[in-house]
Amino acid sequence: MASPYENIQPDYRIILDWVSPNASVLDLGCGSGDLLYLLIKEKKVHGHGIEISVEEIYKCVAKGLNVLHGDIENGLADYKDQSFDYVILNQSLQQIMHMDRVLLDALRVGKRVIVGFPNFAYYRSRLQILLSGKTPVNGALPYQWYETPNLHFLSILDFIEYCRKKNVKIEQTAFLGKAKKVHLFPNFLAQSGVFLISGNGLSESYQI
Amino acid sequence: MDIKPAFVQTGHFTFDKLKLENGEEFGPVTIAYETYGKLNPDRSNAILVLHALTGDAHAAGYHEGEKDPGWWDAMIGPGKGFDTNEYFVICSNVFGGCKGSTGPSSINPSSGKPYALDFPVITINDMVNCQKRLIDHFGIEQLLAVVGGSMGGMQVLSWMVNYPKSIRGAIPIATTAKHSPQQIAFNEAGRLSIMADPNWNSGNYYDGKAPDKGLAVARMIGHITYMSDVSMAEKFGRQKKWPSKNEKFTADFEVEGYLRYRGDNFVKRFDANSYLYITKALDHFDGFAGKSVQEAFEQVKAKVMVVAFKSDWLYPAYQSQEIVRACKISGLQTSYCEIKSTYGHDAFLLEIEEESHLIQHFLKKVFYDYEATDGFTI
Numbered sequence: 001m002a003s004p005y006e007n008i009q010p011d012y013r014i015i016l017d018w019v020s021p022n023a024s025v026l027d028l029g030c031g032s033g034d035l036l037y038l039l040i041k042e043k044k045v046h047g048h049g050i051e052i053s054v055e056e057i058y059k060c061v062a063k064g065l066n067v068l069h070g071d072i073e074n075g076l077a078d079y080k081d082q083s084f085d086y087v088i089l090n091q092s093l094q095q096i097m098h099m100d101r102v103l104l105d106a107l108r109v110g111k112r113v114i115v116g117f118p119n120f121a122y123y124r125s126r127l128q129i130l131l132s133g134k135t136p137v138n139g140a141l142p143y144q145w146y147e148t149p150n151l152h153f154l155s156i157l158d159f160i161e162y163c164r165k166k167n168v169k170i171e172q173t174a175f176l177g178k179a180k181k182v183h184l185f186p187n188f189l190a191q192s193g194v195f196l197i198s199g200n201g202l203s204e205s206y207q208i
Numbered sequence: 209m210d211i212k213p214a215f216v217q218t219g220h221f222t223f224d225k226l227k228l229e230n231g232e233e234f235g236p237v238t239i240a241y242e243t244y245g246k247l248n249p250d251r252s253n254a255i256l257v258l259h260a261l262t263g264d265a266h267a268a269g270y271h272e273g274e275k276d277p278g279w280w281d282a283m284i285g286p287g288k289g290f291d292t293n294e295y296f297v298i299c300s301n302v303f304g305g306c307k308g309s310t311g312p313s314s315i316n317p318s319s320g321k322p323y324a325l326d327f328p329v330i331t332i333n334d335m336v337n338c339q340k341r342l343i344d345h346f347g348i349e350q351l352l353a354v355v356g357g358s359m360g361g362m363q364v365l366s367w368m369v370n371y372p373k374s375i376r377g378a379i380p381i382a383t384t385a386k387h388s389p390q391q392i393a394f395n396e397a398g399r400l401s402i403m404a405d406p407n408w409n410s411g412n413y414y415d416g417k418a419p420d421k422g423l424a425v426a427r428m429i430g431h432i433t434y435m436s437d438v439s440m441a442e443k444f445g446r447q448k449k450w451p452s453k454n455e456k457f458t459a460d461f462e463v464e465g466y467l468r469y470r471g472d473n474f475v476k477r478f479d480a481n482s483y484l485y486i487t488k489a490l491d492h493f494d495g496f497a498g499k500s501v502q503e504a505f506e507q508v509k510a511k512v513m514v515v516a517f518k519s520d521w522l523y524p525a526y527q528s529q530e531i532v533r534a535c536k537i538s539g540l541q542t543s544y545c546e547i548k549s550t551y552g553h554d555a556f557l558l559e560i561e562e563e564s565h566l567i568q569h570f571l572k573k574v575f576y577d578y579e580a581t582d583g584f585t586i
Contacts, residue, residue: 068544
């Protein structure tokens with residue numbers, strides 16, 4: 001069956017697959033609201049977004065979304081435990097100053113959390129550092145060092161180790177290369193990783 | 209196409225008795241109102257616009273023979289933020305006011321003279337109870353939205369708490385759930401300036417000279433708080449009004465002349481006792497009615513759009529964020545936007561483009577009850 005959303009970006013498609021219908025979703029750093037919009041149209045979710053840029057807020061409102069203007073760092077405290085089925089931090093995690101605190105709070109507020117971030121250990125990044133001796137700029141990390149919004153540079157392995165350390169359960173993973181999913185050596189070949197995690201229960205030793 | 213719109217007129221609705229929040233019964237009460245657009249057959253497109261401290265029922269359009277349109281004309285009309293091709297907009301003058309609704313300057317039927325200070329203490333909730341009577345009179349069971357800036361925004365909160373089932377949408381703008389000590393302080397300075405005017409005469413001035421000087425100073429204080437450092441600098445700079453004369457203490461600077469002019473104009477259209485009563489109502493208002501946020505908003509199902517402005521230091525954004533916080537705790541569908549502006553508190557009357565954008569889309573969302581739209585499907 002042809003979907004009107006054939007051209008959506010691959011990380012959105014993964015998240016769309018993972019989120020169950022009619023769920024409640026909080027998208028932290030929702031940008032112009034494309035992902036939330038997609039989730040509402042395709043999965044009939046009930047969604048809220050939090051976004052810092054006023055221009056993006058106007059775009060979200062034009063899409064009919066519920067969106068709160070503010071930064072992610074202070075956005076979660078007011079919500080009760082388990083207020084949402086999913087809290088999404090897609091490509092925003094690495095830009096949050098107190099990332100650890102926010103992620104743990106997201107795990108409190110959401111039954112599950114979806115996290116997507118660029119993989120710093122992508123082989124091109126490794127090569128660029130090794131061969132040119134300069135900060136990597138590539139598909140996964142498209143910014144020059146002096147203009148990057150990223151505050152944390154983590155790899156897929158880093159994140160898995162973090163989850164293990166914090167007793168965060170990794171429920172699903174997906175790794176993305178330039179155009180499609182990566183199944184082998186994701187920490188080397190993937191530009192980005194998407195994780196479905198939850199705070200209940202201990203982390204299992206996770207194999208990749 | 210430049211079609212001259214028809215003139216608008218103010219209507220009046222009177223009812224016998226109002227039970228005040230303080231327990232007293234008061235009556236009769238007249239409420240002045242205007243409407244724009246058409247009520248649809250199932251009465252589902254009505255929006256109640258609530259005015260600020262010194263506003264009135266004349267929110268849009270022109271009165272016959274008048275040069276200036278209503279106070280929110282840029283927002284209300286065909287194709288505007290509140291599109292009167294789609295929606296039926298009602299605006300009424302608050303209870304306690306002096307622009308056609310019953311207030312301290314109205315005639316007390318038992319004495320044949322103005323009430324003056326015999327007028328009872330009133331609250332924001334009393335104002336809203338009068339509005340509810342007006343809405344009932346129109347046969348409107350549920351409003352599409354209630355909207356207002358500043359004091360109007362407090363009335364929006366009062367509607368949410370007291371008549372949660374009567375509203376589908378709520379838009380509090382540049383407002384607060386409770387006045388801060390700073391806001392109370394500015395109001396008190398205004399009140400004392402009125403009461404310090406010998407013409408005030410304990411409120412009994414209706415057959416003599418009014419306390420114009422005191423009221424003008426109160427308005428000047430108000431005006432200062434409605435602007436920002438930047439907007440004053442842009443508007444006036446340190447521009448001199450006219451070459452220095454030999455007189456002492458004249459209005460040398462543009463800003464002084466402007467404030468005097470604003471003050472002097474204000475006394476022509478506003479009653480000093482109304483100013484006292486309404487500012488007291490503002491200061492005592494508690495948007496959550498002394499309850500926990502959760503209890504106060506327990507019955508609310510309305511979608512909410514909270515709007516604040518960056519340079520507004522009289523009703524700073526943190527106060528709007530407290531309202532947002534209450535909505536979050538209560539699980540309400542909420543949007544919040546802090547609009548970039550240098551106009552200070554006045555911004556809610558001036559940042560038309562941004563406000564229109566937010567409000568148009570929000571109203572559509574509420575009216576059609578959808579979660580998201582690409583803008584073309586409806």
